[in-house]
Amino acid sequence: DAGVIQSPRHEVTEMGQEVTLRCKPISGHDYLFWYRQTMMRGLELLIYFNNNVPIDDSGMPEDRFSAKMPNASFSTLKIQPSEPRDSAVYFCASSRDRGSTGELFFGEGSRLTVL
Amino acid sequence: DAKTTQPNSMESNEEEPVHLPCNHSTISGTDYIHWYRQLPSQGPEYVIHGLTSNVNNRMASLTIAEDRKSSTLILHRATLRDAAVYYCILIPRYKDSGAGSYQLTFGKGTKLSVIP
Numbered sequence: 001d002a003g004v005i006q007s008p009r010h011e012v013t014e015m016g017q018e019v020t021l022r023c024k025p026i027s028g029h030d031y032l033f034w035y036r037q038t039m040m041r042g043l044e045l046l047i048y049f050n051n052n053v054p055i056d057d058s059g060m061p062e063d064r065f066s067a068k069m070p071n072a073s074f075s076t077l078k079i080q081p082s083e084p085r086d087s088a089v090y091f092c093a094s095s096r097d098r099g100s101t102g103e104l105f106f107g108e109g110s111r112l113t114v115l
Numbered sequence: 116d117a118k119t120t121q122p123n124s125m126e127s128n129e130e131e132p133v134h135l136p137c138n139h140s141t142i143s144g145t146d147y148i149h150w151y152r153q154l155p156s157q158g159p160e161y162v163i164h165g166l167t168s169n170v171n172n173r174m175a176s177l178t179i180a181e182d183r184k185s186s187t188l189i190l191h192r193a194t195l196r197d198a199a200v201y202y203c204i205l206i207p208r209y210k211d212s213g214a215g216s217y218q219l220t221f222g223k224g225t226k227l228s229v230i231p
């Protein structure tokens with residue numbers, strides 16, 4: 001299996017632009033997680049899905065952020081409009097369960113820079 | 116939510132054992148203790164997890180205090196490849212109904228440096 005695949009690996013954009021990050025989870029994994037990593041706050045959970053349904057989005061910073069999972073093999077995290085403080089590395093992870101007994105598999109991340 | 120406390124950084128000599136501590140004094144009876152590590156420029160990867168008993172796998176060992184308020188990740192012989200940030204996190208074991216929520220925030224972890 002190729003693992004969790006994220007794109008783009010790097011994105012540089014200007015403030016106010018729309019940003020879309022993409023994730024393909026491991027086949028057969030029912031849970032998908034979006035994380036954001038910054039120096040100040042470490043690795044934070046933004047939202048997670050179970051069977052394509054958003055379960056908990058309490059970590060999403062504000063309405064500018066939205067996430068979708070139209071099918072079992074694809075998810076997007078969108079920021080509109082983007083701001084410099086959104087600059088971070090965004091990780092997608094998937095697992096067979098909620099992670100309590102199993103493991104999370106992370107992608108290599110998408111590094112976002114908003115100028 | 117139960118939280119964990121880890122040292123910001125640790126150093127180890129190559130080929131020596133490393134003991135990475137984690138305090139979790141507010142752990143609940145159904146929280147699993149998980150360890151992940153993150154190599155430079157990569158996503159976190161699973162290392163090991165346990166509930167009450169000590170655990171061993173090919174990567175490391177996990178020792179859990181009898182009162183479960185602390186745990187230690189043991190790397191038996193540190194290599195340069197083990198230089199990473201190590202995260203200790205608690206994951207509650209709710210019924211997997213899909214309802215409810217839990218926070219799976221990793222925080223800042225312990226940065227392990229391995230000296231050749």
